[in-house]
Amino acid sequence: MPLQKVRFAADVPDVFRKSLQDIRRELEVPAGFPPAVVAAAEAAAPRLPELDRTDLEFVTIDPPDSMDLDQALHLERAGDGYVVHYAIADVGAFVAAGDPIDAEARRRGVTLYAPDQRTPLHPPELSEGKASLLPDQVCPAVLWTIPLNARGERTGVTCERALVKSRAKLNYAGVQQELDAGTASEPLQLLREIGKLREQLELERGGVNLPIPDQEIVKTDGSWSLEFRAPLPVEGWNAQISLLTGMAAADLMMQGKIGILRTLPEARDDLRRKLEHTAKALGIAWARETTYAEFIHGLDPKVPAHAAMLAACTVLFRGAGYTPFTDSVPKRPQHAAMKAEYAHVTAPLRRLVDRWGSEICLALSAGVEVPAWVRESLDELPKIMEEADRRANAYERAIVGMVEAGLLHERIGEEFDGVITDIDDREPNRGTVVLSTFAVEGRVTGSNLPLGTAVRVKLTEADLTKRTVAFELVP
Incomplete structure (x- = not known):
């Protein structure tokens, strides 16, 4: 399920900081990495690929304080269409199955986020250093090359290991400002162009990709209040490149009859009823004939009530899971909210399953056997990720509950x-x-x-x- 991040505009107050510590203790969130894992990360040397694509001028686009940079992109025109070059951090170049880093990552599953700290999947020596696609650092990467036609529809895909070098660490606000001012480079202008095309295709197939607002706690006139920070349009366009890659990965897996898909059953009818009531509470009209996708695409995250509605709509993704398969394709392979087959491959520094997905797609694209360790451990992944997602969702709910209780605790009786x-x-x-x-x-x-x-x-x-x-x- 998509997670909603809570941020404090100023330093986290002591009363909330103590509550965050209590939450971590209750949920057994790790406080650090064992010495053996840190030592392994410090000593890790990458297995370098032969292919050198440092000629491509990749950039990363992330929040300004992010250092665990999973993705870098370079976009170019090709006739009346486009070519998407998408470099993904190659954790598999540094980590071997069964080594201390791998074992600890399997225990964690995902990176956890709180207003006062991150609890990373991998040691920072790796996730914010050697394996991160930091600017001017030559890195091994999983390089996706995806040609598109004039409508933004995918016409092919190649997945291979390559050396890459990011030229710049950009942030969303800066890129949006350049795009709005007309001073952005051509690849960034193409991000907007391709992103809008992909959003239109998403709407046509009835898919939903939630622009989830962050909750920000601000202090006004001596009291704390809750505000929603609307995602910028460029965040949605950037997300479309990740979704495009995940769909391409799913197609590779289904053609090769081996993989692990992110799947979601259709939403229950009573869920729509509850969301309609929530919309009513927030003063938002939702006509009976309007679908989930049409309703969500019509929300403006810059409007506070709409931002709150988008946060409520995350329940549409509740029940998502992972479906591994070998030798045959699953009977129900689709992610119901996206209305497409989809696989996680674009965030291996922060999500364990992506490393398996990358290794499978690399093998299938090259026409070679999927590594034995991947095949042998594929059926274990759903349970690992289910537990990791359960902890992440519990962490998020506890933090949101803490914030809501903290904002109202002096208003009993009102x-x-x-x-x-x-x-x-x-x-x-x-x-x-x-x-x-x-x-x-x-x-x-x-x-x-x-x-x-x-x-x-x-x-x-x-x-x-x-x-x-x-x-x-x-x-």
Whole structure:
């Protein structure tokens, strides 16, 4: 499920910092790396590929404080179409199956994010150093070359190991500013051009790619409040290149009859009902004939209520999992939200499964056997990633709960406007309310809870220790 990041505009206050420490202790989030893993990362020397593509002028585009740079891109025109060159950090060039780094990565599964720190999948010596696609550093990479036609549709794919060198570490705000001012380089202009084409194709197939807003905690007039930071358009265009590559990877795997896909069943009907009630709480119209994809594509993340709605729509991705296969293609291979087959291959520094995906695609593209260690461990991956995703989702929910309780803990007894979005089937006097002002979701009790109706509720609990908020219906 896509994760929503929480940030503090200023230093994290002590009351929240202590709560974050409690969350990490409860969820057994690792505090650091064992000495043997650090030593292995310090000693790791890459297995260098023969192909040299340092002639391509790659750049990375990430948040300004990121150092674990998984992806670098170079885009060019080709007749009336395009060629996407996408370099992905080659963790497999540094890590061998069964070595200390690999064993620790299997225990972690993913990088975890909190407002005060990151808990990385790999030691920083590797993820923010040798294996990261830092500027002016010659690195081994998994190079994807993907030609597109004039509509942005993929017409082929090649995946191979190569040496690459990023020319610049760019950030989203800077790139967006250059694009808006008309001063961006041609490859960056092509990012906008290709990104928009891919977004249109996504809409045509009914796919959903959530531009998830970050929650930012700001202090105004001595009190903390919650704001949403809207993603910039360039973040969506950059994400389309990653999605394009993941779909190309899935096609390679399905043709080769071996791989691991990211899959998601169709959303339940009752989920739409709950989201419609949430939209009502936030004052957003959602016509019955409008699909999920049309509704989400029509939201503007710069509008606070729309940003809150996008955050609520992450539940559409709940239930996503990994489907490994060998010798035959899965019966239901599609990711229902994307309306396409898809595989994770573009974030190996931060997500374990991508290393397996890359190794499979490298072998299939070259027409050679998939490495034995990949085949032998493929069936273990879903369980590893399921546990990692469970911890990451629990971490996110705990942090969001902490923030909501912290924002409201001094307002016990106050009344708020909201909408009942769900009612407990077993206890009809218990349900869920979404506040219209803060977009905070909490438990609500009361007789004859009116589902989907605007109500007035009184805050009865905002417990920072338990990270819960609760309300009662005002008669």
